[in-house]
Amino acid sequence: DAKTTQPNSMESNEEEPVHLPCNHSTISGTDYIHWYRQLPSQGPEYVIHGLTSNVNNRMASLAIAEDRKSSTLILHRATLRDAAVYYCILRDEMNYGGSQGNLIFGKGTKLSVKP
Amino acid sequence: KAGVTQTPRYLIKTRGQQVTLSCSPISGHRSVSWYQQTPGQGLQFLFEYFSETQRNKGNFPGRFSGRQFSNSRSEMNVSTLELGDSALYLCASSSTRRLLRQFFGPGTRLTVL
Numbered sequence: 029d030a031k032t033t034q035p036n037s038m039e040s041n042e043e044e045p046v047h048l049p050c051n052h053s054t055i056s057g058t059d060y061i062h063w064y065r066q067l068p069s070q071g072p073e074y075v076i077h078g079l080t081s082n083v084n085n086r087m088a089s090l091a092i093a094e095d096r097k098s099s100t101l102i103l104h105r106a107t108l109r110d111a112a113v114y115y116c117i118l119r120d121e122m123n124y125g126g127s128q129g130n131l132i133f134g135k136g137t138k139l140s141v142k143p
Numbered sequence: 144k145a146g147v148t149q150t151p152r153y154l155i156k157t158r159g160q161q162v163t164l165s166c167s168p169i170s171g172h173r174s175v176s177w178y179q180q181t182p183g184q185g186l187q188f189l190f191e192y193f194s195e196t197q198r199n200k201g202n203f204p205g206r207f208s209g210r211q212f213s214n215s216r217s218e219m220n221v222s223t224l225e226l227g228d229s230a231l232y233l234c235a236s237s238s239t240r241r242l243l244r245q246f247f248g249p250g251t252r253l254t255v256l
Binding site: 064071072130 | 147176178185186187188191199201233235244245246247248249250
């Protein structure tokens with residue numbers, strides 16, 4: 029399985045942008061990059077996903093490096109509610125079946141937001 | 144639409160007992176996956192069902208089993224409980240076979256004494 033590397037923790041100030049990095053040097057051509065987050069005492073929630081191009085939605089932006097070996101989740105204005113563990117996950121969407129078709133969570137990055 | 148619901152939310156059992164957890168996916172979703180979350184191992188995939196068929200299984204012993212009903216509701220069962228089975232058990236549903244986006248429930252907190 030392709031692996032991801034994320035910092036264990038990051039801190040941010042409220043209302044400032046946050047850039048959460050993820051390295052995935054062994055990514056394959058058919059791996060999609062997914063981001064999920066888990067707020068305290070809740071199940072994970074989907075944030076965003078992408079393949080090659082940068083992606084934006086109402087929650088965040090995903091910036092993908094040209095060689096796809098790294099990506100960055102961008103929260104444009106952090107709020108206290110954004111304090112959570114953020115997971116960067118690779119999933120082979122083209123070869124669905126077997127263990128490749130499921131979300132494999134790493135340790136994630138614990139984001140703290142200071143008021 | 145109502146989200147993914149899991150029952151019960153909390154459960155206390157003793158070693159050797161068995162337990163059944165229930166998951167109701169979002170209406171219209173046909174895929175249900177189960178995950179175990181512990182402080183030491185993090186989130187680990189247990190198994191996934193699509194249209195009543197188990198499609199994938201994680202690396203867990205045979206004591207862990209599941210099934211899916213025709214209405215897409217799913218149950219997982221753990222027999223002969225061990226202390227190490229204490230965990231948060233999460234269910235996720237998806238509308239597509241390719242699981243591009245999974246919706247997670249709040250989980251069932253199982254404590255084994």
